[in-house]
Amino acid sequence: MATRKKPSILDIGSAAAKEAKSHGTITIAEDSQSVVLSLVSGASAKVLLYGATVVSWKIQDRELLWLSEASALDGSKAVRGGIPLVFPVFGPPPAGTPVEKLPQHGFARTSKWNLLGRAEDEEGSVRVDFGLSSESLDEETKAKWPYDFGLIYSVTLRETSLETKIVVQNPGSGAFDFNVLFHTYLRIPDVSTIGVQGLNSLTYRDKTLGGTEHQESSEVIKITSQTDRVYKSAPDSIVVSDSDKPLYTVTKTGLEDVVLWNPYNDGVEKIGDWQPKEGYKNMVCVEAGSVAQWQTLESQSTWEGGVTHKAHL
Numbered sequence: 001m002a003t004r005k006k007p008s009i010l011d012i013g014s015a016a017a018k019e020a021k022s023h024g025t026i027t028i029a030e031d032s033q034s035v036v037l038s039l040v041s042g043a044s045a046k047v048l049l050y051g052a053t054v055v056s057w058k059i060q061d062r063e064l065l066w067l068s069e070a071s072a073l074d075g076s077k078a079v080r081g082g083i084p085l086v087f088p089v090f091g092p093p094p095a096g097t098p099v100e101k102l103p104q105h106g107f108a109r110t111s112k113w114n115l116l117g118r119a120e121d122e123e124g125s126v127r128v129d130f131g132l133s134s135e136s137l138d139e140e141t142k143a144k145w146p147y148d149f150g151l152i153y154s155v156t157l158r159e160t161s162l163e164t165k166i167v168v169q170n171p172g173s174g175a176f177d178f179n180v181l182f183h184t185y186l187r188i189p190d191v192s193t194i195g196v197q198g199l200n201s202l203t204y205r206d207k208t209l210g211g212t213e214h215q216e217s218s219e220v221i222k223i224t225s226q227t228d229r230v231y232k233s234a235p236d237s238i239v240v241s242d243s244d245k246p247l248y249t250v251t252k253t254g255l256e257d258v259v260l261w262n263p264y265n266d267g268v269e270k271i272g273d274w275q276p277k278e279g280y281k282n283m284v285c286v287e288a289g290s291v292a293q294w295q296t297l298e299s300q301s302t303w304e305g306g307v308t309h310k311a312h313l
């Protein structure tokens with residue numbers, strides 16, 4: 001039997017600030033519940049161990065992720081904003097499948113992850129790795145999805161980009177199916193002036209129209225009402241622009257699909273932890289993932305996928 005590559009847990013000890021070498025620092029919070037990555041160039045990111053959720057990404061003082069003012073950040077509920085991780089199911093779990101007992105979007109975003117390690121490279125980035133495995137899952141969740149798995153999630157901060165990568169390991173004796181998605185809430189100046197490029201001519205499932213399939217016909221997609229679409233087999237780069245000026249490029253690797261979501265004025269009324277309600281004007285979710293079809297991971301195999309969020313300043 002192959003040796004299990006179980007991520008070891010970094011001893012975070014007491015709460016001290018830990019210096020990476022020259023160009024960046026990684027600071028573990030006093031309560032050991034979050035980690036802040038920062039670069040001398042002025043970029044920073046904050047990640048909670050709860051869900052390994054990125055809750056802030058800043059360049060200088062400019063925040064690039066949207067986070068609801070009413071979001072729980074204490075581990076009592078999935079974070080509303082930032083970059084929640086969706087695994088092993090996207091959306092409501094389909095009945096009659098092995099994920100059927102799990103909550104919407106799975107358990108990765110509501111589990112407490114372990115801090116595995118940190119690193120920096122010569123090009124001026126800092127990285128933190130988080131781990132979650134079947135062994136560290138709470139008993140209730142384990143009973144609902146009884147597979148042997150390991151996840152390693154890496155968050156890398158560069159001067160103008162934030163990279164998120166996940167490795168899924170199957171050390172067990174049978175295959176399992178999963179969805180995975182980076183549910184990024186990008187902060188934008190005004191939803192009425194932005195456009196999303198790169199999805200033209202793709203087939204998408206429109207969840208606001210009963211999950212029916214349509215074909216995209218816009219070179220630049222404008223968001224003028226509640227939008228909840230799964231674009232299948234999407235190209236790897238999607239650009240979000242504001243009045244034709246690029247704001248973000250979202251580049252995926254090893255992932256199939258892109259979800260575009262904005263709940264708009266009617267949708268936010270049903271979301272209790274959404275504050276301010278007008279906040280839908282300042283966000284768009286461009287979510288790269290593999291969700292339209294199951295990914296099958298065979299026994300003793302590893303899969304990986306990731307997203308780079310680049311800010312154009």
Ligand SMILES: O=P(O)(O)OC[C@H]1O[C@@H](O)[C@H](O)[C@@H](O)[C@@H]1O
Pocket residue numbers: 078091104105183207228229259261287
């Ligand atoms: O409220 P949740 O579980 O965080 O989900 C938010 C949204 O997440 C999106 O990814 C889905 O496409 C939407 O259908 C869903 O409403």
